[in-house]
Amino acid sequence: MHLPPLYPITDAASKLPLAAQVxxxxxxxxxxxxxxxxxxxxxxxxxxxxxxxxxAAEHGGWPAICVNDRSDLALLAAAEGLxxxxxxxxxxxxxxxxxxxxxxLAGIHLGASTHNPAEWEAPDSACDHAGVGPFRATxxxxxxxxxxxxxxxxxxxxxxxxxxxxxxAIGGLTLADARACFEAGAESLxxxxxxxxxxxxxxxxxxxxxxxxxxxxxxxxxxGIVLVGGxxxxxxxxxxxLARILGLPHxxxxxxxxxxxxxxxxxxFMDRGEPGFRAxxxxxxxxxxFCTLWLAEVPERGWARVGRDPARPNATTREQFMSRxxxxxxxxxxxPIVLPLGRSSRELAQxxxxxxxxxTDC
Numbered sequence: 096m097h098l099p100p101l102y103p104i105t106d107a108a109s110k111l112p113l114a115a116q117v118x119x120x121x122x123x124x125x126x127x128x129x130x131x132x133x134x135x136x137x138x139x140x141x142x143x144x145x146x147x148x149x150x151a152a153e154h155g156g157w158p159a160i161c162v163n164d165r166s167d168l169a170l171l172a173a174a175e176g177l178x179x180x181x182x183x184x185x186x187x188x189x190x191x192x193x194x195x196x197x198x199x200l201a202g203i204h205l206g207a208s209t210h211n212p213a214e215w216e217a218p219d220s221a222c223d224h225a226g227v228g229p230f231r232a233t234x235x236x237x238x239x240x241x242x243x244x245x246x247x248x249x250x251x252x253x254x255x256x257x258x259x260x261x262x263x264a265i266g267g268l269t270l271a272d273a274r275a276c277f278e279a280g281a282e283s284l285x286x287x288x289x290x291x292x293x294x295x296x297x298x299x300x301x302x303x304x305x306x307x308x309x310x311x312x313x314x315x316x317x318x319g320i321v322l323v324g325g326x327x328x329x330x331x332x333x334x335x336x337l338a339r340i341l342g343l344p345h346x347x348x349x350x351x352x353x354x355x356x357x358x359x360x361x362x363x364f365m366d367r368g369e370p371g372f373r374a375x376x377x378x379x380x381x382x383x384x385f386c387t388l389w390l391a392e393v394p395e396r397g398w399a400r401v402g403r404d405p406a407r408p409n410a411t412t413r414e415q416f417m418s419r420x421x422x423x424x425x426x427x428x429x430x431p432i433v434l435p436l437g438r439s440s441r442e443l444a445q446x447x448x449x450x451x452x453x454x455t456d457c
Contacts, residue, residue, distance in 0.1 A: 096204070096223045096261045097389075097431050098283040100273075100303040103290040104129040104163070113143035118150055120290070121158035123297035124436040126391050129183060129285070131163035144168055148177040155325075155394030156421030161206065166194045173199025180204055183226075186214065191221035208265065210240035215254035222260055226285060227251035229266025230276070233288075242266065245279055252280030273303050277310040301436045305446050312450045313431040319343060319385035323427050325420045327397030328390050329440055333433075336444035341451070351379045369419075387430040394420045 103125055105116045113135075117128050130147060132140030147160055159180035162169045166189045169182045181204035184191055191205040208226045209215050218225050231242045243251065243266075252262035264272070264281040269289050276284055284303060293299040314320055320337060322330040331347065338345035349360050352375045356363055363372045380387065398416050435443055 097428065098224060098261055098263065099126050099300070099432055099434065100277075100283055100307045101125070101290070101300050102127060102129060102263055102283045102285040103296070104131050104285060104287040106287050106291050107132050107135045107140075109291060113140075114146035114150065117147040117158065117160060120296060121151065121154065122393065122395075123295075124300055124393060124434055125158050125296070126432065126434070127159045127161065127180065129161045129163050130179075131287075132165070132168075133163075137165075137168075140165065141168055141171060144172065144179075145175070145177065148172055148179060152177065152421070153417065155417040156424055157394050161204065164188050166197065166200075169194075169200060169203070170197050173197075178203060181206060183207070186210070191219040195221045206263070209251060209255070210243065212250065212254070215251040216258075218255060218258060218260050224261040224263055224282070225255050226263045226265035227255065227281070228264060230264055230272065231267035233267040239266075245275055248276060248281060249279040252282075256280060270299060270302055270306075273306040274310065277307045297436050300434065301438070304434055304436070305449075308447060309450055312447075313388055313433070314341075314386060314447060314451065316341075316451055319383060321348070321380050321383060321385045321387045322390050322433075323380075323387060323430060324390035324392060325394060325397045325423065325427075326416075327400035328392035329435060329443075330390050332440035333390060333443055336440050337448065340444055340448045348376060348379055352376055355379065388433050389427040389430040390433050390435065391424075391427070392435050 103120050105113045105128065107113060109116060113130065113132060117130065120128050130144055132143060144162065151158060151160055161181035161183050162179050163183045164185060166182055169179055172179055178199055182194055182200065183206040184194060185208045191207055194200055194205060204224065205222045206224045206226065207219055207222045209218065210228065215227065227243065227248050229239055229242050230244065230248060248264055255262040261282040262280060263283045263285050264276040265285040268276065268284050268286050273284060290296055290299060322334055324330055335345050353359055356375055360372065363375065394417055398413055402413060402416065433447065
């Protein structure tokens with residue numbers, strides 16, 4: 096699976112309420128936040144989690160929320176129609192395969208914490224991602240498993256990756272560790288203190304994203320790219336800059352759909368509805384054979400750009416726009432993520448292609 100480069104964790108010791116922390120990170124551009132409520136009373140945890148999930152639902156499902164440890168709270172949320180994105184379970188918590196069987200949790204993402212070769216080599220089959228660590232000892236978890244360091248992270252990431260589980264580095268990480276952790280095979284870096292201390296958490300996420308691109312570029316020389324994402328996310332502008340830098344032709348998928356169907360986009364929506372259009376769009380993308388990237392803009396920014404634009408068939412009411420965004424993001428998240436984080440399309444394209452340009456120059 097594809098995860099963002101940073102995986103922030105809320106801190107119950109902060110003066111900022113947990114729901115407000117989730118909201119702050121979402122507005123900064125983080126698409127995924129882990130909700131950790133310990134050591135708060137369970138009732139306080141539930142109140143904050145419900146508020147965070149309700150606010151995310153009102154904003155197109157952004158950010159997605161993974162509940163730490165508390166399968167009971169995830170179950171309560173699902174019963175209220177607020178099913179979280181995922182549930183993270185420690186080795187002493189309810190096994191992931193048993194959590195999967197709980198009412199309303201069949202479709203969520205499940206993660207686990209792993210600390211040694213035995214756990215790396217035999218992760219619960221229900222998990223699609225797992226933490227590897229602790230990378231180093233932390234004051235917040237005295238008496239925890241011994242640090243695995245860079246070599247342990249490399250071994251854990253390789254073992255989990257071979258079993259189709261996305262490895263997440265955990266435990267005392269800072270931005271300075273990003274390059275080495277990505278080189279060791281980590282898909283994402285879980286952070287609490289570093290994110291809480293950041294005056295600009297969006298800048299921290301941007302720097303981590305750039306480091307990951309320098310280690311593992313999501314695009315390949317000479318291969319076409321398909322950009323997916325919500326209306327107003329900046330796909331057309333980014334595509335134009337990427338085409339110029341990479342020397343590739345720039346085409347709008349809508350034009351391909353119109354040519355294949357012999358109808359305008361507006362007419363396709365009128366005659367076949369959005370499901371019919373999406374089916375034609377998916378066929379065009381699959382036929383291309385290109386790599387796909389999800390341009391994951393904050394939904395609120397997309398709505399601010401296109402809301403009530405009569406030229407856009409999806410620009411109706413804000414509620415409908417956000418509902419559609421949340422529904423479609425499930426499919427978008429299957430592709431590697433690109434986070435704009437307030438950068439211009441030109442800057443985003445240059446950062447994406449930096450490693451490719453350097454290798455070509457050499």
